[in-house]
Amino acid sequence: MSQFKIDSIVAAIEQIPTLPKTATDIMDALDGDDVNIERITELIEQDPALAVQVLKFANSPFCGTIHTVSSVKHAIVVMGLSEVKSLLMVFAVQKFFDASVVDNDNRKRFWTHSLVCSHIANYLSRYLQRPADDTVFISALIHDLGKIILDQYFHKEFLEIIDYITLENSSFKEAEKVVVGLTHYQIAAKLLKQWCFPQKVVMQVFYHHAPWNETEFAENAAIIYLANILTKMAGYPCLAEEEEIEMADFAQSKGMARLKDMGFELDADALQALLANVLALLEDDESIKTFLG
Ligand SMILES: [Fe+2]
Ligand SMILES: [Fe+2]
Secondary structure (H helix, E strand, O other): OOHHHHHHHHHHHHOOOOOOHHHHHHHHHHHOOOOOHHHHHHHHHOOHHHHHHHHHHHOOHHHOOOOOOOOHHHHHHHHOHHHHHHHHHHHHHHHHHHOOOOOHHHHHHHHHHHHHHHHHHHHHHHHOOOOOOHHHHHHHHOOOHHHHHHHHHOHHHHHHHHHHHHHHOOOHHHHHHHHOOOOHHHHHHHHHHHOOOOHHHHHHHHOOOOHHHOOOOHHHHHHHHHHHHHHHHOOOOOOOOOOOOOHHHHHOOHHHHHHHHOOOOOOHHHHHHHHHHHHHHHHOOOHHHHOOO
């Protein structure tokens, strides 16, 4: 891969504009010292499509609510402010990129993969009794953002990557290295940094395929790594062309051995049980069928 190509991709990423003002307005309202739920409810209700998505999300079985959530205010209480904030930020990112979508099916598949991964990441954090950390949710939601950047700004190369995967039966990251010399996690990390996302989120996204190489936020990155794999196993790959992962293979994989070294004691049976739990929750989840559709 020529350095010229890498440099030109980096230069193109630097040209991507900042997020629109509406997104930053919501962020500012949520970032203030005394966050006003009424004000945030009002902001969300101004955009009916957004309000519907927030309600669907709050009614997901992964949120564990017993009664139907039918108002935005109730949804904020159920989800918690930081989760609402993360979700709104991702809606803004989605709007930003999907304004001129090239392949709608692919994009829907992408966002569904992202949403399922965020649900599973939250579920895993609770299941593995990790300390609550808001950044896991948003990092999981945007972990593959680099793929959208490639699809949107380097579409020809993106199609070449897909062809390479299909022809060589390779992983996405191997194909990316061959075709553009940069991976989707490197590309995403660059843009997220540019957009001033917290360092923790940037690093968790950057290491979602190799959390054992992270030093400070390895545990969270490992949760996203695992959530990403379970998402694929549950039938929600990011791309239609992606190779299926078998549980038996994954349980014996180098990646899983490294996770065990990091303290994630999950054998094949435990992983299988986890997947079964996740599948049961997904079955009743209305939010994923129409999320960002
Ligand atoms: Fe990825
Ligand atoms: Fe992914």
